[in-house]
Amino acid sequence: MAYNLEHLQVQLVEDNRNMRVLVKAMLNALGMENVRDYSNGQEAKEAIQEFTPDLVITDWMMTPVDGLEYTKFIRGDIDSPDIFTPIILMTGHTEKWRIIAARDAGVTELLAKPITAKTLYDRILAVIEKPRPYVRTKSFFGPCRRRLNWREYIGPERRYQPDVLAPLLDFDAEAEKDAQDIDQLLASL
Amino acid sequence: MPRAQPTPNTAPRGEAGDYEEIDVPNTLLEKVGPGVGASAIALKRAERVVERMKEAYEERMGLEIDELLLSYEEMQAAGTYDLDLLHDRAHEIRGEAGTFGYDLVSDIGKLFCELLSPMGEVGTNENLAIGAHLNAMQTVVSQKVKGAGPEVAKQIVAGLNAIVEKSRA
Numbered sequence: 001m002a003y004n005l006e007h008l009q010v011q012l013v014e015d016n017r018n019m020r021v022l023v024k025a026m027l028n029a030l031g032m033e034n035v036r037d038y039s040n041g042q043e044a045k046e047a048i049q050e051f052t053p054d055l056v057i058t059d060w061m062m063t064p065v066d067g068l069e070y071t072k073f074i075r076g077d078i079d080s081p082d083i084f085t086p087i088i089l090m091t092g093h094t095e096k097w098r099i100i101a102a103r104d105a106g107v108t109e110l111l112a113k114p115i116t117a118k119t120l121y122d123r124i125l126a127v128i129e130k131p132r133p134y135v136r137t138k139s140f141f142g143p144c145r146r147r148l149n150w151r152e153y154i155g156p157e158r159r160y161q162p163d164v165l166a167p168l169l170d171f172d173a174e175a176e177k178d179a180q181d182i183d184q185l186l187a188s189l
Numbered sequence: 190m191p192r193a194q195p196t197p198n199t200a201p202r203g204e205a206g207d208y209e210e211i212d213v214p215n216t217l218l219e220k221v222g223p224g225v226g227a228s229a230i231a232l233k234r235a236e237r238v239v240e241r242m243k244e245a246y247e248e249r250m251g252l253e254i255d256e257l258l259l260s261y262e263e264m265q266a267a268g269t270y271d272l273d274l275l276h277d278r279a280h281e282i283r284g285e286a287g288t289f290g291y292d293l294v295s296d297i298g299k300l301f302c303e304l305l306s307p308m309g310e311v312g313t314n315e316n317l318a319i320g321a322h323l324n325a326m327q328t329v330v331s332q333k334v335k336g337a338g339p340e341v342a343k344q345i346v347a348g349l350n351a352i353v354e355k356s357r358a
Binding site: 001002003004005007008016018019022025026028029030031054055061084086092113114115116117118120121125127128129131133134135136137138144 | 207208209210211212213215216217218220221222223224225226227228231232234235236237238239242246249277280281283284285286287288295299302
């Protein structure tokens with residue numbers, strides 16, 4: 001017997017009506033019956049108190065609140081009902097700097113457009129089966145950004161060593177150092 | 190925002206020891222259990238949903254590309270170009286086309302977005318490049334070329350790719 005997704009509460013946030021209809025239909029077909037859809041992050045924010053999602057699937061480019069802003073709201077706002085909510089970000093933009101930005105906003109999984117039923121299902125399964133611990137620093141809160149063997153990470157410990165840490169704690173610098181990690185993420189999209 | 194470039198990072202610097210790792214109980218797994226793993230039937234069902242929506246999409250895609258071309262022609266006539274608008278529409282077309290198996294339209298859409306992203310002024314060469322991409326998309330849709338298309342289609346993409354590369358130089 002496979003996972004039963006019917007009781008999961010899902011927020012789907014996508015400004016393109018056609019994509020919204022399509023993805024919602026796919027989610028329903030995958031067994032997710034509790035899917036509520038919104039056309040931007042602002043709408044989703046306003047609805048989150050009455051419909052607390054177990055999973056958020058959001059597009060990136062939207063106005064007035066885009067997918068990254070909505071991710072940051074969930075991860076850090078006082079009105080967020082659950083800062084640990086898994087977030088899948090759908091995006092057609094797979095340039096490296098954008099992927100790093102998404103990761104640093106606290107996104108759990110990335111789903112590259114064009115979306116297929118298989119890639120969508122794979123990301124949902126990844127969220128269920130491969131959760132990562134959350135990490136909090138002064139400038140970041142979200143799922144551990146070391147996706148690659150985070151439990152067995154054997155690279156230099158940049159988090160604790162003050163002499164190594166100083167130049168690396170800058171967000172972008174740390175992200176750049178995780179090039180292997182990012183490359184793997186890009187390859188998986 | 191659609192054609193935005195990286196902005197400098199202004200996040201505050203952390204300090205040594207400023208780090209906490211939190212193991213969160215996997216409540217999602219608890220909610221979807223006791224079953225385990227993927228359902229081949231559910232996946233098949235979702236793939237059929239896409240198949241069923243394909244026919245309506247094919248008609249809509251043709252109209253969307255026509256509209257994109259018309260918008261561009263209006264911009265040409267007016268001499269003012271809203272590149273964000275072109276980029277946004279091409280980006281949407283690209284995403285949907287790939288989902289419904291029009292990989293070639295998706296590829297051309299991607300190249301078109303890459304062409305537009307750094308574009309500032311629109312002169313003769315830029316107009317030629319934009320026109321080439323839009324005409325290629327329209328041709329592919331009118332010929333109903335699915336998947337990666339025949340050899341000639343690959344040559345078209347290679348040609349457009351060369352245009353994008355040249356525009357970057």
